[in-house]
Amino acid sequence: MISFILNNQEIHTEEKSGTTLLDFIRYREHLTGTKIGCREGDCGACTVLEGQLAGGRIEYRSIVSCLTPLGNAHGKHIVTVEGISSGQLNPVQEAFVEHNGTQCGFCTPGFVVALTGYTMDYKPIEPKKAIDSMSGNICRCTGYKSIERAAITVANVLADKNPDNPIGWLVSKGYLPAYFVGIPERLAAIRKDMATPENGGWILGGGTDLMVQRPDDIAETNPVLLFDRQDLKGIRAENGRCIVGAAVTATDMKESLLFRTYFPRLDHFMYLVSSEPIRNMGTIGGNIVNASPIADLVAFFLALDADVHLYHTKTEADRVLPLRKFFLDYKKMDKEPEEIIHHISFAIPGERTYFHFEKVSRRITLDIASVNSAISIEADGRDIVKAHVSVGGVAPVPLYLQRTSTFLAGKPLEEKTIIDAARIMDAEIAPISDIRGSKEYKRLLARQLFYAHFLELFPGKIHAEELVNVF
Numbered sequence: 092m093i094s095f096i097l098n099n100q101e102i103h104t105e106e107k108s109g110t111t112l113l114d115f116i117r118y119r120e121h122l123t124g125t126k127i128g129c130r131e132g133d134c135g136a137c138t139v140l141e142g143q144l145a146g147g148r149i150e151y152r153s154i155v156s157c158l159t160p161l162g163n164a165h166g167k168h169i170v171t172v173e174g175i176s177s178g179q180l181n182p183v184q185e186a187f188v189e190h191n192g193t194q195c196g197f198c199t200p201g202f203v204v205a206l207t208g209y210t211m212d213y214k215p216i217e218p219k220k221a222i223d224s225m226s227g228n229i230c231r232c233t234g235y236k237s238i239e240r241a242a243i244t245v246a247n248v249l250a251d252k253n254p255d256n257p258i259g260w261l262v263s264k265g266y267l268p269a270y271f272v273g274i275p276e277r278l279a280a281i282r283k284d285m286a287t288p289e290n291g292g293w294i295l296g297g298g299t300d301l302m303v304q305r306p307d308d309i310a311e312t313n314p315v316l317l318f319d320r321q322d323l324k325g326i327r328a329e330n331g332r333c334i335v336g337a338a339v340t341a342t343d344m345k346e347s348l349l350f351r352t353y354f355p356r357l358d359h360f361m362y363l364v365s366s367e368p369i370r371n372m373g374t375i376g377g378n379i380v381n382a383s384p385i386a387d388l389v390a391f392f393l394a395l396d397a398d399v400h401l402y403h404t405k406t407e408a409d410r411v412l413p414l415r416k417f418f419l420d421y422k423k424m425d426k427e428p429e430e431i432i433h434h435i436s437f438a439i440p441g442e443r444t445y446f447h448f449e450k451v452s453r454r455i456t457l458d459i460a461s462v463n464s465a466i467s468i469e470a471d472g473r474d475i476v477k478a479h480v481s482v483g484g485v486a487p488v489p490l491y492l493q494r495t496s497t498f499l500a501g502k503p504l505e506e507k508t509i510i511d512a513a514r515i516m517d518a519e520i521a522p523i524s525d526i527r528g529s530k531e532y533k534r535l536l537a538r539q540l541f542y543a544h545f546l547e548l549f550p551g552k553i554h555a556e557e558l559v560n561v562f
């Protein structure tokens with residue numbers, strides 16, 4: 092039995108947990124404000140909010156319902172466009188009307204829900220972040236400027252929101268229906284255990300890869316759902332290492348105080364990864380096991396020389412191996428079918444460790460990389476003590492650049508070292524031409540991103556003019 096609250100209504104259903112939340116909302120509950128566009132997480136027309144209790148409060152995040160297995164809604168508050176206003180337009184809807192942010196209207200519920208979700212965040216409202224909250228939504232008609240103006244108006248109208256109690260404040264102003272106030276208590280009363288027998292053999296995290304690839308097969312089953320497993324959640328420091336649960340999402344990484352300490356530019360790095368709702372759903376375990384050569388989180392953790400901690404669901408045996416040894420060939424991994432990733436771990440970066448992530452894609456958000464790359468360098472000001480470099484999109488697997496990394500260790504931190512290392516990298520990679528670019532273009536990108544790491548991390552010490560045109 093799957094139980095959750097849909098807007099103001101309690102749902103208890105025996106539907107298959109692998110069916111999509113979108114189909115349940117539209118075809119079982121007949122809430123047709125949630126639209127079907129691409130069914131691949133790309134357009135945002137199906138955006139809904141997912142609210143869950145965390146640390147004594149309720150937190151809402153936007154998700155795409157087309158890729159959400161129904162079982163991932165268990166124990167949560169799901170909010171559709173029908174649930175965000177009570178008889179009158181809310182400030183987000185009013186702003187869309189005022190600025191002509193809607194034309195044919197097909198995309199509008201998705202935009203409105205995403206932006207409304209942002210207003211419910213426990214942070215003061217910022218116009219730029221209001222616009223970014225709709226990074227997962229595509230509109231074919233408006234040209235976006237009118238939508239951006241609507242978002243800026245919303246940020247101004249709600250400027251004095253109480254970030255300690257956003258829901259209470261929005262309700263008190265009549266901006267959200269009153270039923271929202273009682274949701275935490277109602278959620279707490281829902282049975283924690285979903286009690287649905289798993290069958291069909293599918294394993295799902297957020298569903299943002301597998302629900303694109305095999306939606307019809309999964310819809311007939313009750314897959315193994317890892318997304319809400321508490322033992323796979325959380326980021327913590329332990330004995331000099333950082334432990335990151337396999338069900339941690341890119342948003343969890345972005346919000347983690349530990350990660351924000353280790354990686355001061357984290358906001359920028361995560362902004363380059365997919366879009367707001369996909370970051371809210373996609374897990375680290377899923378990013379690794381999907382084994383895409385351009386997986387962004389894999390590139391990130393390869394450069395931290397992370398370890399993968401596997402758990403065998405039949406024998407209950409644990410196994411640890413370096414992430415750089417996990418990928419064997421295209422979509423082939425050192426992993427038994429019964430093994431799941433439990434967590435990953437990496438040495439906590441020291442004070443002299445510098446980290447950087449870069450990505451080039453055809454669109455800044457909502458697009459996978461042509462080439463991505465990350466680096467961590469331990470440097471003492473004059474010399475490089477140790478380095479780990481990764482690059483994606485230039486081989487059948489996400490690449491840890493073993494020879495380049497080894498070469499950098501012990502070398503002076505100067506332009507000649509970087510140019511020599513780039514030559515070694517060029518011999519280590521083997522890109523192919525595909526829709527994301529020709530092999531020559533990808534080689535060029537890999538080199539430019541490699542240079543960019545040093546230019547961003549050591550401005551003033553490393554000079555761009557000494558790196559160009561010398562290769």
Ligand SMILES: Cc1cc2nc3c(=O)[nH]c(=O)nc-3n(C[C@H](O)[C@H](O)[C@H](O)COP(=O)(O)OP(=O)(O)OC[C@H]3O[C@@H](n4cnc5c(N)ncnc54)[C@H](O)[C@@H]3O)c2cc1C
Pocket residue numbers: 131132133293294295296297298299300301302303317337338363364365366369372373374375376377378379380381385386387388430431432433457458459460
């Ligand atoms: C619109 C869109 C944009 C995207 N943009 C990006 C992007 O910019 N960068 C990027 O890197 N990716 C991107 N992705 C891909 C995807 O979001 C990520 O790879 C994400 O991290 C996958 O995680 P998931 O939990 O959703 O995976 P799922 O789809 O749930 O699972 C993927 C695979 O991993 C397996 N699996 C999941 N968790 C575990 C585990 N703990 N142990 C063992 N096996 C497991 C599943 O069985 C499945 O085979 C995008 C996807 C979409 C739809």
Ligand code: FES
Pocket residue numbers: 126127128129130131132133134135136137138155156157158
């Ligand atoms: S239908 Fe396009 S993102 Fe869901």
Ligand code: FES
Pocket residue numbers: 192193194195196197198199229230231232233
């Ligand atoms: S208003 Fe037509 S797609 Fe956005």
